[in-house]
Amino acid sequence: xxxxxxxxxxxxxxxxxxxxxxxxxxxxxxxxxxxxxxxxxxxxxxxxxxxxxxxxxxxxxxxxxxxxxxxxxxxxxxxxxxxxxxxxxxxxxxxxxxxxxxxxxxxxxxxxxxxxxxxxxxxxxxxxxxxxxxxxxxxxxxxxxxxxxxxxxxxxxxxxxxxxxxxxxxxxxxxxxxxxxxxxxxxxxxxxxxxxxxxxxxxxxxxxxxxxxxxxxxxxxxxxxxxxxxxxxxxxxxxxxxxxxxxxxxxxxxxxxxxxxxxxxxxxxxxxxxxxxxxxxxxxxxxxxxxxxxxxxxxxxxxxxxxxxxxxxxxxxxxxxxxxxxxxxxxxxxxxxxxxxxxxxxxxxxxxxxxxxxxxxxxxxxxxxxxxxxxxxxxxxxxxxxxxxxxxxxxxxxxxxxxxxxxxxxxxxxxxxxxxxxxxxxxxxxxxxxxxxxxxxxxxxxxxxxxxxxxxxxxxxxxxxxxxxxxxxxxxxxxxxxxxxxxxxxxxxxxxxxxxxxxxxxxxxxxxxxxxxxxxxxxxxxxxxxxxxxxxxxxxxxxxxxxxxxxxxxxxxxxxxxxxxxxxxxxxxxxxxxxxxxxxxxxxxxxxxxxxxxxxxxxxxxxxxxxxxxxxxxxxxxxxxxxxxxxxxxxxxxxxxxxxxxxxxxxxxxxxxxxxxxxxxxxxxxxxxxxxxxxxxxxxxxxxxxxxxxxxxxxxxxxxxxxxxxxxxxxxxxxxxxxxxxxxxxxxxxxxxxxxxxxxxxxxxxxxxxxxxxxxxxxxxxxxxxxxxxxxxxxxxxxxx
Numbered sequence: 001x002x003x004x005x006x007x008x009x010x011x012x013x014x015x016x017x018x019x020x021x022x023x024x025x026x027x028x029x030x031x032x033x034x035x036x037x038x039x040x041x042x043x044x045x046x047x048x049x050x051x052x053x054x055x056x057x058x059x060x061x062x063x064x065x066x067x068x069x070x071x072x073x074x075x076x077x078x079x080x081x082x083x084x085x086x087x088x089x090x091x092x093x094x095x096x097x098x099x100x101x102x103x104x105x106x107x108x109x110x111x112x113x114x115x116x117x118x119x120x121x122x123x124x125x126x127x128x129x130x131x132x133x134x135x136x137x138x139x140x141x142x143x144x145x146x147x148x149x150x151x152x153x154x155x156x157x158x159x160x161x162x163x164x165x166x167x168x169x170x171x172x173x174x175x176x177x178x179x180x181x182x183x184x185x186x187x188x189x190x191x192x193x194x195x196x197x198x199x200x201x202x203x204x205x206x207x208x209x210x211x212x213x214x215x216x217x218x219x220x221x222x223x224x225x226x227x228x229x230x231x232x233x234x235x236x237x238x239x240x241x242x243x244x245x246x247x248x249x250x251x252x253x254x255x256x257x258x259x260x261x262x263x264x265x266x267x268x269x270x271x272x273x274x275x276x277x278x279x280x281x282x283x284x285x286x287x288x289x290x291x292x293x294x295x296x297x298x299x300x301x302x303x304x305x306x307x308x309x310x311x312x313x314x315x316x317x318x319x320x321x322x323x324x325x326x327x328x329x330x331x332x333x334x335x336x337x338x339x340x341x342x343x344x345x346x347x348x349x350x351x352x353x354x355x356x357x358x359x360x361x362x363x364x365x366x367x368x369x370x371x372x373x374x375x376x377x378x379x380x381x382x383x384x385x386x387x388x389x390x391x392x393x394x395x396x397x398x399x400x401x402x403x404x405x406x407x408x409x410x411x412x413x414x415x416x417x418x419x420x421x422x423x424x425x426x427x428x429x430x431x432x433x434x435x436x437x438x439x440x441x442x443x444x445x446x447x448x449x450x451x452x453x454x455x456x457x458x459x460x461x462x463x464x465x466x467x468x469x470x471x472x473x474x475x476x477x478x479x480x481x482x483x484x485x486x487x488x489x490x491x492x493x494x495x496x497x498x499x500x501x502x503x504x505x506x507x508x509x510x511x512x513x514x515x516x517x518x519x520x521x522x523x524x525x526x527x528x529x530x531x532x533x534x535x536x537x538x539x540x541x542x543x544x545x546x547x548x549x550x551x552x553x554x555x556x557x558x559x560x561x562x563x564x565x566x567x568x569x570x571x572x573x574x575x576x577x578x579x580x581x582x583x584x585x586x587x588x589x590x591x592x593x594x595x596x597x598x599x600x601x602x603x604x605x606x607x608x609x610x611x612x613x614x615x616x617x618x619x620x621x622x623x624x625x626x627x628x629x630x631x632x633x634x635x636x637x638x639x640x641x642x643x644x645x646x647x648x649x650x651x652x653x654x655x656x657x658x659x660x661x662x663x664x665x666x667x668x669x670x671x672x673x674x675x676x677x678x679x680x681x682x683x684x685x686x687x688x689x690x691x692x693x694x695x696x697x698x699x700x701x702x703x704x705x706x707x708x709x710x711x712x713x714x715x716x717x718x719x720x721x722x723x724x725x726x727x728x729x730x731x732x733x734x735x736x737x738x739x740x741x742x743x744x745x746x747x748x749x750x751x752x753x754x755x756x757x758x759x760x761x762x763x764x765x766x767x768x769x770x771x772x773x774x775x776x777x778x779x780x781x782x783x784x785x
Contacts, residue, residue, distance in 0.1 A: 001476055002458040004428055006414040006441075009465060011434035013037060013410040020303065021244045024229030027174045032229045034247070037284065037304055038342035038407040045407035047399045050077040050117060050308065050345035054126070055105040056086050057352025057373050059727050060098055062383065064108050065614070066350060068607040069379055071112055072589065073389055074396025077178070078109050079117040079308065079345060081124045083132040084158055089358050091136045094161055099355055102162075106169045110176035112609065116169075117179035117232070117308075120162055120221065122155050123191075123204070124184050127315050127365040127373065128354070131184075131191030131204060135360065138193050145186065146208035147216055156220050163224035171229055179230035181308070182217045182246060183207070188237035197366045211242040218245060232308065236293060243298050249345065251309030252277045252293055252336065254328055254448035257317030261367070272320070274422040274449040278331060280431040280442065281418075282411040284340035291418060305340045312346030312388070313376035317367045321717035324376035327482045329388035331446035333395050334484040338431045338442040340411045344399075346392075351377040353712070362710075369701075369713045382690060382724025383778075384618070385605050390586040394520065397507040397590050398486070409433035409440065425452050428479070430460060437464050438490040441471060441500075443522075445479045452481040454524055462489055471500045472528050474554065480524030493517065493577075495569040499530040499552055503579050507590050509597040511629045514574040518599060520585035527557035527579055529565070537568040542650070564651060578651060594632050594785060601626040601652065604781075611785040616689060619776040621659040626652035633785055640687075641781035659779035662688050666775060674699065674743060674768040679736040685729040690778035693723040696771040699741035707735045716741075725775070743768035 015035050023033035033040045039048050051070050058066065070078060082102060088094050096102060109116045123145055124132040133144060142150030169175030187207035196202040207213070218231055235241050235248030254277045276292045283294050283305045290296075296303075310332050314324060329346070336344055351374035354364045362370040374381035378389035399406060412432040420429075429444040441462065445455050457476045462469045469489050471477065479485065488505055491498040494515045503519040510516070521527035531539070533553045539546055543558040544565075557563045562584055565577040580588065589600040591608045600606055602625045605616035617623050623641070630653040635643070641659040648654070667679040678693075685691055695702065695714075702714040702721050706728060714721040725732060747764025 002428070003461065004414065004430060004458060005461045005463060006412060006430065006432055007463045008412050008432055008434050008437075008439075011410045011412065011436065011439065013408060013435065014301065015408070019244065020247070022230050022247060024171050024178070026171055032171070032178060034304060036302055037340075039304070039306075045342070045404050047403035047407060048077055048306070048343035048345075049075050049396050049399065050079050050343070051075040051349025051378075052079045052081075052312070052345070052347045053350040054081055054348075054352050054373075055102060056083060056100050056355055058099065058350070060101060060104070061727070063105060064112075065607060066379065066383060067108055067112050067114060068609055069383065069385070069605060070350060071114055072591070072606055072608065073349075073378065073393045074400060075114070075349065076400070077115040077117055077345075079119060079181075080105070081119045081126050081132070082121060082162060083124055083126065083128055084121055085128070085130060085132050085134045086355065086357070086363065087161075088134055088158065089360070091134065096165060102165050103169065106166065106176060110169065114176060115178045116176045117181060117230070118162075118166065118177060118226075119181040119184065120159065120226065121184065122158060122217075123186070125189060125191055127368050129194045129357075129360060129363045129365065133191075133204065135195055138195050143205055143208060145183070145205050145213070147213050152216065152220070155217065156224070159220050159224040159226065163221075163226050167225060170227060172227060177228055179232055180221060180226055180228045181232045181234070181249075182214055182221065183233060183240075185234045185237065186214060186240040188234070188239035192366060194360065194366065207240060210240050214240050214242045215245060234308065235296060238295065241297055243303060247303060247306060248296065248298075249306050249308035250283075250294060251307050251311070251345070251347065252332060253309070253311040253314060254278070254332065255311065255314040255322055255324065257314065257320035257322075257367070260317060260319035272322070272449050274447060276420075276422050278335055278429065278444055278447050279417055279420045279422060280335065280413060280429055280444070281339050282413055284411065304343060306343035306345070307336055307341050308345035309347040310336055310344060312349050312378055313351070313374075315368050315373060315375050316715045316717065318715060319367070321715050323717055323719050325448075325482070326376075326386050326388040327391070327446055328448055329378065330391035330395060331444060331482075331484045333392055334442055334444055334486065337399070338411060338433060342407045346378070348373075348375040348377040350379040351375045351381040353381055369715060371710060371712050372714060380722070382692065382722065383616075384692070384722065387586070394504070394506050394585055394588060395486075398505050401507045402505070405435070405438075406433070406440075409435040422447055423450055425450050426455075428455055428458055428460075432462060437466070438492070439488075441487045441489060443479055443485045443487070446482045446484055454481050455479045469500055472502055473530060473549070473552070474528075475526065477502065478524040479522065483523045485522040485525070493531070493567070494575050495571055495573055496535040496567055496575060497532040499532060501530070502526065502528045503557075506585070506588060507599075509590075509599065514576060516628075517575070517577045518580075518588065519577060520580040520582055520588070521557065523582040526559060527563075529555040529577065531555070531567075535570050537570060537572070538566075540566045596629070596632070599628045613783040613785075615657070615781045615783070617659070617779045617781070618692070619778075621661045621779055623657045623659070623779075623781060624654060625657065626654040628652050631785055635783055635785065637784045639782045640779065657781050659781055660687060662777040662779070664688075664691050664775040664777055668773055670770070673770060674741045675738065676770060676773065677736060677738040678732075680732050682733055684733065685726055688777040689726070689780035691725040692776050692778065693725055694772075694774050694776065695721040695723075695739065697721065697741050697769065698744075698771070699768040700744045701742045703740045703742070705738050705740070706731050739770070741768050741770055
């Protein structure tokens, strides 16, 4: 057995405010501000959870449901790029209609109580053509991304148009826009000029004039009426960070397809390295002024460590086609928060599709798919919910529920971690965030680009000034492969001291004078709660055992089962703890319905708005919905399905519903091993929310067309290619669809040995095969209270 130790001698965080030039007031009196450590709302810590969703990359007909889905994931801020080249592709002609209707998008965010951060550029990389710069800027007699007056003239015009679009939607006007990002990775990164690709591959200037340029852009934004409480800039890689006028935001990605641009990495000859992203560090500590992927040009403790680009996924590049591990995302969240981050931001949270241009039909970066920008995000390009969504949702509920106490906790490391080897996956990675002797033990067993195994038979001792807490006091811990955990110690359970738990907190709600905590046991662990006996009158459990030891009540849960613990505190307060298995927790949702916090357990996606619940279910017409506390009023209507039965347990009332089973009929014609066509009847898509076409194939690139127009594409990485068909249903019924898979060409030779300008490609082998093709329905059942 291995014993790990961490000493917590000083867990007081020095928190100050008043020196950061950020903040603002809402007309209704709500106020946003900042300390040097966290964002505040009305003078209290506010844990910001930001998810990137690009309005121009998604069908406007479905914006609202996807926003609700984002909110249900625990996100409270939506960030979105405003891509200049999509709005002014033709010089002087602006387009803010359809999928480019920024104003409507922001209004919908406000309707659903989501704050908004607008990323106004002018340069916004985002894997889009020219980094968002219009083609017509190329070759002008000035330098882009600089204080050149020629460039600023066009920037000022674009900012003025944006200012008109957001007028009335700013926080100070009662709207949801709380923040503005100026530029993007200025003086750090660039993008290819699309006009030159394939010939001399010129890149844009990566940024000139430093702080003076960034401050000039902020000045122009204010002149244009873009006046928000928060101004941000990206901070990594030596980017320009003009503090205190802007808050630098950080991030981290573990999957780097861009490295395959470099010489020597062509054709994937080099393996992707294991990154140091999953080693715990302290990034809000003046004694550690620089660390991996964090080299601020200011004292770290002067400003909050906040993130805008934690890898919520990653886009496929042609030369690097990884199968993205969704657990890497919640593992990244564990790392960033342990490092001192109290404002997290994911890029991307929701995937999308690049819109067709008016001048250039394909508006993407040339290394990526022409249409698809799924990004392997937590919510996919067609609304698909991934494991990363389900797991980060639990983390977000925790951060928001306990934000006032959690935001005060200080990062403590067991030792200097700067020289840790990311390839060492046999040694436990751990850290603590603590305040006044109470806090959380962070554990990590995920490492990218390395094969991980279970970490078994270990304990962690947290050495506090007055005591040492050993987790667990009996037995040993196991942390499953690719897993991570946040375990509480000396936590106040409404008057009962929880010495430690080998279960992770999710949320807390009050009901009828009682308090209910909801937790889950991380994969590989045995669930245990240790509480001070003197704080309790009684303790009972439905599945498990209770024993007394050294003044503590030790409650052990039955393995692989949910359980319910009832406690009565010394003051007579009733406290209950409902604990799920790791697998069960993926079905957990916290909602506010009819003005009350409730818990829902279901495998369906839950979308709550007003008095309506929508349940999305992929290829499953049967839906089970367990609710606590039960609905206040009877269900007034159900559409898209029927209620079969209601059952009750001690905690939940469970509703079993069924949608009418739908078979999506289609005619598949295989032309040869690299092509097929699909035809649909007139009722093919009736009665369902979405239809997902799933294609398993081997080849180079998959292309899907309707009447000659490319509607989707996919770089083959031997995972299933999915396309949402519902947005195209009318065209599909009228015109059908065909798919072409280009082959992998081995031994390719381009021969120009001719006197007549002839070019001919020959190959030793062409590899292509289309396997199974299926279409599955996405059902939606609506329940109105």
